[in-house]
Amino acid sequence: MSNIHSTEYNFRPKDALLGAQMLFVAFGALVLVPLLTGLDANVALFTAGAGTLVFQVITKGKVPVFLASSFAFIAPIIYGVQTWGIPATMCGLIGAGLLYVILSFLIRIYGSEMLRRVLPPIVTGPVIMVIGLILAPVAVHMAMGRSGDGGAWLVPNITAIIIAGAALLTTILASLLGKGWIKLIPILLGITVGYVTSLILDATGFSAAQQAAFDPGTLQNWTAPALVSFQKIADAPVLAIPNFTFPTWNLEAILFIIPVAIAPAIEHFGDVLAIGGISGKDYVKDPGIQNTLLGDGVATSLAACLGGPPNTTYSEVSGAVALTHAFNPAIMTWAAITAILLAFVGKLGAFLGTIPVPVMGGIMILLFGAITVIGINTLVRARTDLMLPRNLAIVAMILVFGIGGMSFDLVIVKLGGIGLAGIVGVILNLVLPCKDCDAPLPDEINPAAPDHRTDL
Numbered sequence: 001m002s003n004i005h006s007t008e009y010n011f012r013p014k015d016a017l018l019g020a021q022m023l024f025v026a027f028g029a030l031v032l033v034p035l036l037t038g039l040d041a042n043v044a045l046f047t048a049g050a051g052t053l054v055f056q057v058i059t060k061g062k063v064p065v066f067l068a069s070s071f072a073f074i075a076p077i078i079y080g081v082q083t084w085g086i087p088a089t090m091c092g093l094i095g096a097g098l099l100y101v102i103l104s105f106l107i108r109i110y111g112s113e114m115l116r117r118v119l120p121p122i123v124t125g126p127v128i129m130v131i132g133l134i135l136a137p138v139a140v141h142m143a144m145g146r147s148g149d150g151g152a153w154l155v156p157n158i159t160a161i162i163i164a165g166a167a168l169l170t171t172i173l174a175s176l177l178g179k180g181w182i183k184l185i186p187i188l189l190g191i192t193v194g195y196v197t198s199l200i201l202d203a204t205g206f207s208a209a210q211q212a213a214f215d216p217g218t219l220q221n222w223t224a225p226a227l228v229s230f231q232k233i234a235d236a237p238v239l240a241i242p243n244f245t246f247p248t249w250n251l252e253a254i255l256f257i258i259p260v261a262i263a264p265a266i267e268h269f270g271d272v273l274a275i276g277g278i279s280g281k282d283y284v285k286d287p288g289i290q291n292t293l294l295g296d297g298v299a300t301s302l303a304a305c306l307g308g309p310p311n312t313t314y315s316e317v318s319g320a321v322a323l324t325h326a327f328n329p330a331i332m333t334w335a336a337i338t339a340i341l342l343a344f345v346g347k348l349g350a351f352l353g354t355i356p357v358p359v360m361g362g363i364m365i366l367l368f369g370a371i372t373v374i375g376i377n378t379l380v381r382a383r384t385d386l387m388l389p390r391n392l393a394i395v396a397m398i399l400v401f402g403i404g405g406m407s408f409d410l411v412i413v414k415l416g417g418i419g420l421a422g423i424v425g426v427i428l429n430l431v432l433p434c435k436d437c438d439a440p441l442p443d444e445i446n447p448a449a450p451d452h453r454t455d456l
Helices: 013-037 041-058 072-082 086-110 112-118 121-133 136-143 157-177 186-203 207-214 232-236 250-278 284-306 316-322 328-340 344-352 355-381 389-404 417-431
Strands: 068-069 311-313 408-410 414-416
Touching: 013 041, 013 068, 013 072, 013 186, 013 316, 013 328, 013 355, 041 068, 041 284, 041 311, 041 328, 041 344, 072 086, 072 121, 072 186, 072 250, 072 355, 072 417, 086 112, 086 136, 086 250, 086 284, 112 250, 112 417, 121 250, 121 355, 121 389, 121 417, 136 355, 157 186, 157 355, 186 207, 186 355, 250 284, 250 417, 284 311, 284 389, 311 316, 316 408, 355 417, 389 417, 408 417, 414 417
Parallel strands: none
Antiparallel strands: 068 311, 408 414
8 A cells, every 4th residue: 555545644755745735725725814814824824834733743643634724713803803903813813722722621521422512503503604694795895896894996896896706706617517636726716717817907908997987986996007016026025934923912802703713613523524534534533533623722822823814624635635545644744844834935925915806805705605504504414493492592693693793892891793693602502491402412513514614
């Protein structure tokens, strides 16, 4: 049997290229999160690599997974950056990672069934839906050429719709019709086609003509004759230390973001089961779900300490493992090393910064809609009867509190949005009586289920 097909850890220099290919599969989704949230893409690359290495140490190099930017935290990061700034938001994300750690120790003591009873699909499903729906206006604004809050024009409307449409259509077609490696990188392909479309519109003079005739109405006009400017790339150094940002204490940010970690923590079970099914090993038992969750939590907190987005296991990379039968966990070590090395390429971050906003907007329309559908599917897979008064009350409160913007000012801290919705859901599930809840828990974990970044 070839060493790459063995599930035993075997670090060899000749596997470096295969590891780089694994990073290529994850690259589009990895850099999408910092591009959407205002974080540094080079820092995200570094923390993805470092987080994967930490995960491997904690799990003793037994699981062939790659950890990188989690889509589940996009909404709270955007809100947090706008409300408290990046350092305070990082403090909240450290708290999210520590929640993973706490859950891992609870699992050691009480077993995984405890977690599934405290956080059943009736709570996690609506929370996931809120994560997707709360950012829907941002996606639409960006796809139309506006800033995320809708208060300014960045690209003329017609030009933006063409670019967003090209990126969106490419991502959908790659997901539906792609085969082999193509099916694993739809986001990367969508970004590429959207970027090339922007270059074509610039080269043909279409962008300049639309900008000259554009009427911004009452909104601020930040449009330019060209969609893409390479001046940033020219000015950036070839090699540079990533722009690390260190956290500052903020209790409000912690309480806002921690509940968001509930959904990806639960989905972590499905991710581990999925890679176990692919490689033919039971990773829930060895190294144990408590250790994989601990590794994910420590990697997330480490990322936040440096200004990077939270980490999660990447289903695209798991798909690549299934395609290549490259079960050797050391290949992910090479992927992590490649990510860390690329993080120090200054011109790479500058290049990513030239991607026009509508490219991101087009992909976000599908992305946030898909996250919402995952939340719905969580309820469907669990065969949840939403007409039961108890279930109806829990789902209704989570959705309305989260999407409607309910908030409570508790003097020392203000709770609202996704954080409040998650806390309310957990509390209601624990305190509301349920005479119809004595039946055995349904198996809400589907090994083939995507994580909260979606399987686009």
